[in-house]
Amino acid sequence: MLSPHALGLTPSLRRAAFSPGKARPSMQNNVMKNAIRSSTSLKPEDGTTILNKQRLQRPSRLGFCAAHVIEFVHGLPDAVKYTGKFNLALPFSFHPWNGIRHMLWDSGKFLTVKGVYSTGYAVLGATTISTLVLMFQ
Template sequence: MLSTRAVGLGPSLRQAAFAPARTHALALSRPAIRMALTKRAIQTESHPPSAAMEILNKQRLKRPSSPHFTIYEPQLTWIGSIFNRATGGALSALLYSFSLAYLFFPGTFDSAHIIEFVAGLPEGVKYAGKALLAAPFAFHSFNGIRHLLWDSGKFLTLKGAYSSGYAVLGATAVGTAYLAFAM
């Protein structure tokens, strides 16, 4: 095989071996040549259908397990990704539950009752509640802008990903403080 590569005959020999036959005698020998060249070294066994689960379990035991994120050193990129998904899910759940409660309980869960309830809370509880709502909103908003910048091809280097990640964290802190205490 090596000598045919050195001389450059490999493609020509393969073409001659697998080309359509021109004579009837040669056409009968072509399938035999193909079978001889493509013979597999894998042995197969016949099993009843009931053995399928047992075979699958044995194969699963031999497979390497995928490394879990807990064995890796925490990185800003994947922590940001996890929190972006979590804040998006939490904000969506909050919006849908508030909307459904407003729709199905109009007498007890309307704007007048909500304003009256919040007005009766102590100031510390109000600020804590506003901060609990503002932090995921600010993070998800700023991280969404970061993702839009990534989609436009900016900050895709390792240094850019980390600098934009720290910028998101800083903007989240400032945005949360502004939303919770200035408004």
């Protein structure tokens, strides 16, 4: 990446920054006009009008809406739907159960190797059950 130092512009930039009297007067006038222009306030209805004009100039959507997405998913085979549900439900099931496990560790419980393994199996069991419940709802 080209920096001002690599291009040898550092001394000239420093001179321009610390000697504002040497800057072009037309540039100073433009800066002041822009500062004044940007600080003027609008009436609420004028702001709404500008916003509505900008909304009309936005590019259109990508060509699909919620109805098309629902229709597409409805047409998928059941195996694909359940695989997708499983992939979404698993992290949402595992995270809370494992969080409870960690809170138990923070309270000083189940810190033995046997306790760690037993809570791990309990988390996996609870995750399996809650994932299946979420999948078939």
